[in-house]
Amino acid sequence: MFKRSFYYLWGSQSLSNTVDVLYLVALTTLVLDKTGSIIFATLVPFFRVIAQFLSGLAAPLMLVRYRLPFLLTIAQSGQFLLFGVMALYLSPLMNGQSLLPIYMLILLISFLDGWTSPARNALIPRLVHDDVLLKANAMVATTDQIIQFAGWAVSGILVAAFGSYPVLMVVAAGYGVAMAVTLFIEDPTESKRRSIWDVRTGRASASSEHSDQVSAPSRWDTLKEGWIVLWQSRRLRSMTFMDMTDALGSTVWVGAFMLVFVKEVLLKNEDWWGYINASYFAGTVIGGFLVIALVNRLEKRLFMFMLLGLLGYALCTAVFALNTFAPLTLLIVLVTGPFTELSAVTRRTLIQRSCTKDQLPKVFSAQGTLLNLLFGISLFAMSFIAELLGIVNLYLIAAAISVLAAGVGWWNRKVFAEEHAGTST
The missing domain is CATH 1.20.1250.20 (MFS general substrate transporter like domains)
Structure with missing residues (x-):
């Protein structure tokens, strides 16, 4: 009914969504504490939406070239590393005060996050039988809502109790775990991976071999x-x-x-x-x-x-x-x-x-x-x-x-x- 990879996808994305809520609350609180300005705090979700929009425009070039599980892995690996950089910048060691590096990191993190939603939604029907597709979507959507419902309240309590910096460290660790789980996701519509480095989709090469007279689609055609x-x-x-x-x-x-x-x-x-x-x-x-x-x-x-x-x-x-x-x-x-x-x-x-x-x-x-x-x-x-x-x-x-x-x-x-x-x- 549900392939094992569906549970890996469901678990990794649930964890990723949970730490997303944590980081939004932690960073918004941090910026508000530093500046006392609602406008500067509002720039956190604003830059996030802008970056996801730009990422969505370019996403087809990645989606046609690489396996969907690999895109999830690379997106969460990048977020893990970038959050590590942010945690280091905000740590007592560096005590970063400028907001510009924070906003730049938000843009990069959110750009990577823009790949995850289309990849996840496209993977679900590949990992479950059609007769349980509605149930799978409902399970994923319900988990998303539970995370939204509980996440904001819990995040506020954690930030108030421990401060923004420790919460951001938890976020980085959460992305690391989510990244590790995505390594176990197998796309059954693709040939089995020969190694962890087998990341290219087989469709592009298969379509090019279909006819020597048909040229590969241009980047514009793909977009x-x-x-x-x-x-x-x-x-x-x-x-x-x-x-x-x-x-x-x-x-x-x-x-x-x-x-x-x-x-x-x-x-x-x-x-x-x-x-x-x-x-x-x-x-x-x-x-x-x-x-x-x-x-x-x-x-x-x-x-x-x-x-x-x-x-x-x-x-x-x-x-x-x-x-x-x-x-x-x-x-x-x-x-x-x-x-x-x-x-x-x-x-x-x-x-x-x-x-x-x-x-x-x-x-x-x-x-x-x-x-x-x-x-x-x-x-x-x-x-x-x-x-x-x-x-x-x-x-x-x-x-x-x-x-x-x-x-x-x-x-x-x-x-x-x-x-x-x-x-x-």
Whole structure:
């Protein structure tokens, strides 16, 4: 059912995501303590998103040339070494004070991290049978949400108790362990590795041997292949639009928007911001377990449950916007979580079944690049809407966009009737 390499992938990426949360909290706290400036602290996640966007643009060149497990290994090896350099710079031995080396290291670390998401999502359908793909995605997504749910709280406690520098040492060690685990991942679609240095994918050479008259694709052709597949497939176009909507709508649940809603609509203090976030993440964890428990029923009507997730999310968002009773808000966001998870897991599964396994890494890379760009843009766009129309209307607009996304899916329902990957164009 699940190959052993899937458990290695699941474990290494779970550990990697855990230390990601640790390092974001530790570095943000460190920068804030050094400068007392929210702007300088905000540059930590900003540089992270920028670097991942640039990495996503270049990722296809790496994905077509090297085995996916090797890319995971090299990314986490680089992060391990870079965090070691950062820990040394911030150690009592050097006592680094300048923020420029810290920001440069964040850019490099995040650039390497940009390869991991498309590689992981493309590896999952290679490491499990198709009949348990939905369950595998739900297991990975649920673990991600548990890490997000518990990670931020635990990270804050660790940083407060021990300080940023010891936590960064733990982060470096965590990346080292994650790197070691990735060495055991075998891609069954590739020939068995002859040694640890056998890192090149066999597809490029195989395709070149197929015909001497057909030249190898240029770098530009490689870079644009994922984008072309996204555009030419109506099925992938529809789901990418839904993912873009999710990215656009998800910005209203984080950062300043939620804080403004808590203060202006609920008339509560910052503590309620934390309660609402905790309730939302708890809901997504519950949703992940529900998807795992109901996987057999969901498989029979995957497309319809995807639409149900979008519409349920839209309804909950609208009710959230119109509600002014703070305790009820906690229940609303708790119910929102399962719909969010249902929509996200079913979409990822449908994407994995909508193109060939060779195309999948480039498709995920292109989609991830697009979503990172949109997330950055949407922060500014949503800020403008909130200023112009008010925070309540912002959440109502987010709900309307989700309804629109469900409408796009329903409009293209015939292409979702295709059962096998690569048949819908």
